[in-house]
Amino acid sequence: MEVLKSLLPDKNLLLLESCNIDEERREVIVLVSSVQTAVKCPVCNEATHKIHSHYERKIADLSWANYGTLLQLRVRKFFASIRNVKDEYLLKD
Numbered sequence: 001m002e003v004l005k006s007l008l009p010d011k012n013l014l015l016l017e018s019c020n021i022d023e024e025r026r027e028v029i030v031l032v033s034s035v036q037t038a039v040k041c042p043v044c045n046e047a048t049h050k051i052h053s054h055y056e057r058k059i060a061d062l063s064w065a066n067y068g069t070l071l072q073l074r075v076r077k078f079f080a081s082i083r084n085v086k087d088e089y090l091l092k093d
Contacts, residue, residue, distance in 0.1 A: 017074075021067070028067045033074040041080045050079040 017031040038047045059071040 026067050027070055029070045029072065031072045031074070034076060036076075039078050044080070046080070048078050048080060052077040052079050 013034060013036050015033045015035045017033050018029070019031075020029045021027070022029060038049045040047050054074065054076050057073045057075065059073075060068065063069060
């Protein structure tokens with residue numbers, strides 16, 4: 001069970017926005033969003049709240065019974081809070 005804890009994200013940092021079945025395409029579509037309000041810089045360890053951008057990642061090669069599965073994950077990039085780190089890193093949640 002400890003291995004799963006290190007592989008899976010904290011459930012409090014994700015929000016299940018929707019789960020839909022497209023009968024025509026025989027596909028289950030799951031939309032999950034990150035709800036983190038801050039991340040720590042790996043260089044200076046300072047927390048930042050400034051969001052740089054949003055984007056989606058899609059995993060479409062999963063199967064669920066006779067349906068394909070499309071997992072959509074909405075995530076954000078944050079700006080580093082210290083000036084000399086800012087140019088090198090965009091922090092992902």
